[in-house]
Amino acid sequence: MPFRSPPFPARPPAPPPSRRSVLRGAAGAGAAGLLAACGGRPDVVADADAGPWRRYAGTTLNFISENTAPTAAIAADLAPFTELTGIRVNIVTLELSALAQKVALDFASGNGEYDVVYADPYLVLAPYAPAFADLRAFQEDPALPRLPGGFGDFIPSHLDAAGRFRDGDKILALPYDCPTMVWQYRADLFEKHRDRMADDLGFDPMPSADSTWEQYYAIARWFNDRTDDVPYGTGHQAKQHDSLMCDFSNLLWAYGGDYFDDGPAVGRLGTTDPGRSRLRSEQAVAGAEFYQRLLSVADPASRTWDWDGVGSAFRSGRFAMCPNWHEYAAANEQAMPGKVGYARLPKGPARAAGMYGGTGIAVSDIVPRGRQKAAWLFLAWATAPRTQVGGLASKVGGGTPTRTSVYDKPQVADARKRPSKMPNMLSSDAVRETWKPGNIGLRPKIPMWGECDTALFTEVSRMLAGDASPSAAMRAAADRIDRIVARGWVN
Template identity: 55%
Template sequence: MTGSLHVSRRRFLALGGSVAALAAMPACSAPTSTPTGSAGGGNPWKQFSGTTINFISENTAPSAAIAADLGPFKDLTGITVNIQQMELDKVVEKCKLDFSSGSAQNHVIYADPYQVLAPLADGLLDLQPFIDSDSYPPVEGGLADFIPTQLAAAGRFLDPAKVYALPYDAPTMILHYRVDLFEKYRARMQRDLGFDPVPDAFTWDQYLAVAQWFNDNAKADVRYGVGAQAKQHDSLQCDFSNVLWAFGGDYFAKGQEVGLLGSTDPGPVTVNSPQAVAAATFYKKLISVAHPSSVTWDWTGLGDAFTAGEIAMCANWHEFAAGEEKAFPGKVGYAPLPAGPARRANIYGGTGIGINANAKDAELGAAWLFVNWATSPQTQLSSLASTVGGGTPTRLSVYKLPDVRAQESASPSAYPNMRTARAVTTAWQPENIGLRPKVAQWVELDTIIFTELSTMLTRNGDPAATMAAIQDQMTRVMQ
C-alpha cells in the first residue's frame, strides 16, 4: 500500500434528480430461485466458467486493488470480470438506468447505503437464498464473520431477513493527531489547560481547548491546532454529524435505528432540538478556531493539509492513514472521536456490494461467486497488502490474524491502515458508531444540511436559526 492513498476514496456527491423520479421507477422483482450449473465437474467455483460479468464501483481503494489482481478469481472460477470505477454520482445514475431498463449491463453493484440501497433497493437482489444454497461455495465464516454494525448498515434495508449487499469497505471518521507534537507540548498543555491532553480521552470541549492552545503557543511547529472538512459539500454534513450525535441530537425522532435497517417512517424531523442547536453552536465555535481554509476543504483537502504539516489534529476518514504514515512515519496517532454530553459518535461511511436483480442465468450465478470471493477474508487480506489499492477489512477474522495484528503497531507498517485498528474497532461498537438516516430521501436532505451549515459558517449565521431552517426544509421533503 502506498502513500498515494491519501487522496479521496469517498466522494459523496449530491445526486441530481428528484426523489419523485426515483419513486416512479418500475420495481424489479427478484427471481424465485437461484441458478445452478453442472460445468466444472462438481466444483462449485467452476460451474459458470466462461461467463463474463461487469462490476460497477465507486473509485475506491478495494476496487482498485481487486481490479489490479483479478487473476486469482479467473483461475478459481473461469469467470471474466470487467470492472468500471467512477465517481459515486455516476455510479448512481448508471444504476438507475440499468435497474429501470429490465436488463443487466452491470451485474455486480457497489451499493452505497444512502444513494443506492435505500432509494433503489428494488433493483438489488436478496442474497440470502445464495447464502443458504448448497449449490454454491459457502460464505467463509458465515455472516457472523462480518462486523455486525456494518452488515446491518451496509447490507440490509427494512427487512431484517434480507441481505442486499455484503460489507465491502468500511471508511469511518476518527481522530488523527500528531503524536510528536503532543509529546513535545503535553506538559505545558496540562499545566495551562488543567487537564492531561490525551486524545483518546478527549471531550469535544477539550478538543476545542487544545486546538486553541496550539494556535496560541506552537506556531514554530504547526500553523493551527485543528482543521475541518467544512466545505459546502457532503463532507460538512459528515463532519457536523459527529458533533450532532455526540451532543444527543439526531436528524429524526427514531435516531440511530434508522441508520441500521432504514425506514420509510423515521419519525418527525428533530434537528431543531435543544441538543442539536447546542451542537451547531459548538461546531460554529470550533470552526472559528480551525485553520481558515477549513471552509474550503472536503476530506481530501483536509487530508492534504494534515500530511503537509499544517494542522496538529483533525477528524477524518481512517483510511487517510496510508498517506499520513508516509508523511510522518510512526508520528501519527489515532483515536475515537471526542465524547460529547451524550456519547461518542464516529460516522460510518462503508458500503457493500450486491447483485443487479435483472441479472439472469449464468451471469447471475457468476455475480454471486464474485461477491462471495471479493468479500472473503483471503481477498480482503490480499487487498490490504496491495500496492495499488487496499482498504480496511470488514471481516472479524482478518483482524485476528497474527500478521495483521503485528502490523497495527509496526512502523513502518506493511498495512498502514491497520495502524488505525484500535480506534476504528472501538468506533464500530454499537454505542459509538454514527449512522446517517437510511431513507430514500437522504440525498435531498444531505444537500439541505450542508448548504445551511455552510451559510452559518461563512456568513455568521445564527445556529438556532440555521437548525430551524434545516428542520423546515427537511420536513417539507419528508412530506
C-alpha cells in the same frame, strides 16, 4: 503509492431516473418482467459437472464501483479470481453520484448491464432495495460455494448498515469497505508539548477515552497561540459538500442531537418514513453552536476542504489534528512516517460518535438468475478473509477488513504497531472502538437522503459564513428536510 480517496459521495447526485419506474418494475412486475419488456443481457449456462467455483467458467461479469481503496486493490490483482473460477470481471469505477445515476438508469431500463453493484446505503441501496437479490438464497444453495464464516463473520454493525434495508432478515449486500471518522493527530507534537499543555490547560492532552470536545477545542486554541510548530491546531472538511455533513454530524450526535426520532435504528436498518426532523431540538442546536465555535479557531481554509483537502493539508503540516476517515492512515504514514496517532473522536455531553461510511457490494436482481449466481462467486471471493488480508497489504491502496476473523490473523494483529506493512491497521484500535454500538455514527438510511444531505450542508455552510445563527440554521435544515420527506420516496 498514490492515495485513493475514501468511499464517500463527493456530492449527492442530481435526481435520478424516476424511482417509480425502477421500483414498479423491480418490486411489482419483478426482474423477469423488466427483462421481458426491455430485453436485457442473455443468461449464462452453468456446467453442472464442474465444481462449485468453476460452474460458470467463461462468463464475463460487469462490476460498477466507486473508485475506492478495496476496488483499486482488487482491480490490480484479478488474476486469482479468474484462475479460480474461469470468470472475467470488467470493473467500471466512477465518482459516486455518477455511479448512482448509472445504476438507476440500468434498473429503469431493465438492461441489466451491471451484475455486481457497489451499493452505497444511502444513494443506491435505500432508493433501489427491491432491485437487489437477497443473498441468503445463494448462501443456502448447495450448488454454490458458501461464505467462509458465514454472514456471522461480518462485523454486525457493518452487516446491518451496509447490507440491509428495513427488513432485518434479508441481506442485500456484503460489507465491502468501512471508512470511519476518527481523531488523527500529530503524535510527535503532542509528545513534545505534553507537559506544557497539561500545565496550561489543566488536563492531559493525549487523546483517550475520557477526552471531550471541549478539551479538543482547548487543545486547538493552545496550538494556535502557544507554538509555531504548526500554523493551526485543527482543520476540518467544512466545504459546502457532503463532507460538511459528515464532519458536523459527529458533533450533532455527541451533543445528543439526531436527524430523526430513533436515529440509531433509522441508521442501522433504514426506513421509508422517518417522520419529522429532530434538528430543531435543543441538543441539535447545542451541537451546531459548538461546531460554529470550533470552526472559528480552525484553519480558515477548512471551509474550502472536503476529506481529500483536509487530509492533504494535515500531511503538509498546516495543523496538529483533525477528524477524518481512518483510511487516510496509509497516506499519512507515507508522508509522515511514525508521526501520526489515531483515537476515537472525543465525547460530548451525550456520547462519542464517529461517522461510519461503509458500503456493501450487491447482486443485481435485474440480471438473469445464472448471472446472479456467477456474481455471487465474485462477492464471496471479494469479501473473503484471504482477499481482505491481501487488500490490506496492496501497493495501490486496499481497504480495511469488514470481517471479525481477519483481525485475529497474526499478520494483521502485528500490523497494528509500527513498522507496519498494512498501514491502515495503525488506526484499527480507534476504528474498532468507534464501531461499538454506543459510538458508531450512522446517518439516516432513507431513500431521500441525498436531498436531505444537501439541505443540511447548505444550511450549516450558511451558519459558518455568518449568514444564519445555529438555531436558525437547524430550523431551516429541519424545514427543508421535512418537505423532502413529506413528498415521499417515489418520484
